[in-house]
Amino acid sequence: MLTNSDLQAIGLTLQVAALTTVILLLVGTPLAWWLARTRSWLKKPLGALVSLPLVLPPSVLGFYLLVAMGPHGTVGQWTQALGLGLLPFTFAGLVVASSFYSLPFMVQPIQNAFEAMGTRPLEVAASLRASPLDAFFSVVVPLCKPGFFTGVVMCFAHTVGEFGVVLMVGGNIPGVTRVVSVQIYDHVEVMEYSDAHRLAAVMLGFSFAVLLALHMYNGARHKGGSS
């Protein structure tokens, strides 16, 4: 069976992923909105910047984060000035790192949904005197629900699957930064293969279930016709 430290790692992983998803939903939605609507020349560079974590090796992201969040880095000096201390090796640091790492997984599906919706529904809402905020929550969110759903699910699952960045900024502290992927790596390194097998199977099952749910949701939507 799973050991206590395995269960601790699973609990921690779920916390990191849940918090990262909430943060990215709050930060990613306005960003996706801006990217979908703007005509600024900044759209292309910023869009590329948001996609960077898709192609960057986690070691590059991890290295920059470690240096930037350290005592000599800009972010580190900033967090220290605010009395927050340093971020590496902390739960907060892990959430910050994950937020960068999973950013495109949240932003892109939502941005696509905003773009697919077009401007027409908003114009109608405005002609009916809906305030922009009202229009957003009663028109845009329901219309773009599939985009939000995909973003949330992918962001959560991708954060659960994070490994390289955590390895570089986490410090492998039980209950603080030792997430499931790192725990598996530890098991393998010391040849505890049966422990690794159990935990790896849990991850495999989880990831498959998440993707299956996503595909079934999208499939049901397409079958459902135009809605």
Add this chain to the structure above:
Amino acid sequence: MRFSVKHLLPGAMALTFATSTWAGQTQIAVAANFAEPIKAIAAVLEKTTGHTLSVTVGATGKLYAQIKNGAPFDVLLAANTAATVALEKDGLAKAGSSFAYANGKLVLWSADATEVDARGDVLKGAGFRKLAYANPKTAPYGEAAVQTIDKLGLTTALTPKLVQGESIGQAFNFVYTGNAEIGFVAMSQVLAGGKLKSGSMWVVPQALYSPIRQNAVLLNRGANNPAAVALVKLLQSPNIKDLIRSYGYDI
């Protein structure tokens, strides 16, 4: 202009053959603490024999696990004796063929020139937030750090401050970047030409941890590789010992 694989292939092949025909090469696994010295040793080997090394650095336990699972290494330079003895027992190296090439020393180090005092009293104070060490399950230097902390009776006090590198290389990196104020690292990582490169250190007394006897072994895969055999011979020659000593090792 368009490039095609057809145009690139002959050049790439010529390059590959040129390096493989003219000089022998050997792929070796090296414990992270020895990352710096092996560069100097590789230079000596290349100068004297023409053979080149392709080096993979990692924690000893991890390298052992990789070799056991078929990693293509010719020689292992471990940070303990357990790994090489186990490889002999596993039949992956000739029985009795492993040999000592260095005795490692553990130091408490900080990138800050004033952080670590000459007696290591910093460990008892509250002047630091994080203490880095290597994973004791895979890295012998991490195991030595745990023994030291235990002998000093500071396990309870220091446990909340510990951050773990997956090898002594990452532990060093955590301290070097300042993310951990102090850390237990290998003396070879902070010494150059017999002198402390930067920061401040406390050489942990040998009485506080079991000796770090570092063994190397020629693996079966490398038994017929002249480059691997030459490296093993070089590591055992008296001439190379001064070079190894200059990184703070005893031998």
